[in-house]
Amino acid sequence: NAGVMQNPRHLVRRRGQEARLRCSPMKGHSHVYWYRQLPEEGLKFMVYLQKENIIDESGMPKERFSAEFPKEGPSILRIQQVVRGDSAAYFCASSPQGGKTEAFFGQGTRLTVV
C-alpha cells in the first residue's frame, strides 16, 4: 500500500505564476488535509477535504488559494499569482475517516517563489 504521494517534491515559480500541488491519498482514504510549514512556525492548517467536499477551509488565505478533491484523481492545492511569501513546504495528509483515526503524511512539496 503506497503511502501518501505528493508531487512535485520541489517546485520553483516566478512571482505572478500559478502553482499546482498534487496529493494522492493512501488507498482507501477519503479525507485529505493540507498544511503549510514555514521555518520556526510549525505546521499551519489550511484546508480539510473529503471527496468532492470542502469540510473546513478556515486556514486558507481568502485570496489566490483554492483546493479541491475530486471524485477521481488527486487532491489539488492551487496558488494563483504566487508571491515570495508563499515560499514554504506544503504537506498533505490523508486518513480513512474523521474522528478516531490517525493521519498519514506525504513527503511534502517545497515551493520556492523567485
Next chain:
Amino acid sequence: AQSVSQHNHHVILSEAASLELGCNYSYGGTVNLFWYVQYPGQHLQLLLKYFSGDPLVKGIKGFEAEFIKSKFSFNLRKPSVQWSDTAEYFCAVKGDSWGKLQFGAGTQVVVTP
C-alpha cells in the same frame, strides 16, 4: 477556537538524558491526541496516539505520553534519548466533533553525543 500549545521551542540535551515535552490543548469536548516526529528533511511520522482507555500510551522508539484530562495535557516522554532522536516533535489534537488535525508549533530537539 481550539488551540494546541507546546511549551518549549528548542530543547538541547545529552545522550542518555531524559526527555519530556509539554503539550496543552484548549477544547472541552472529546479529543484524540497525537505526537508526530519530523526528522531532518523528512515528512511527519506518527510516534503515538491516544483515543481512549489507558491514559499512558506507549509509542515507537521508546516514547510514551500521558493524557491528563484535568490538565488538558498530553506530555511526551522518553527515559533515555539517543543522538538519532534529534528531530522536531509536534503535538496534535483532533476533536471528535471536528475533523481537522490541529498542530502545536513544534519543539526542536537536539541531542548531543
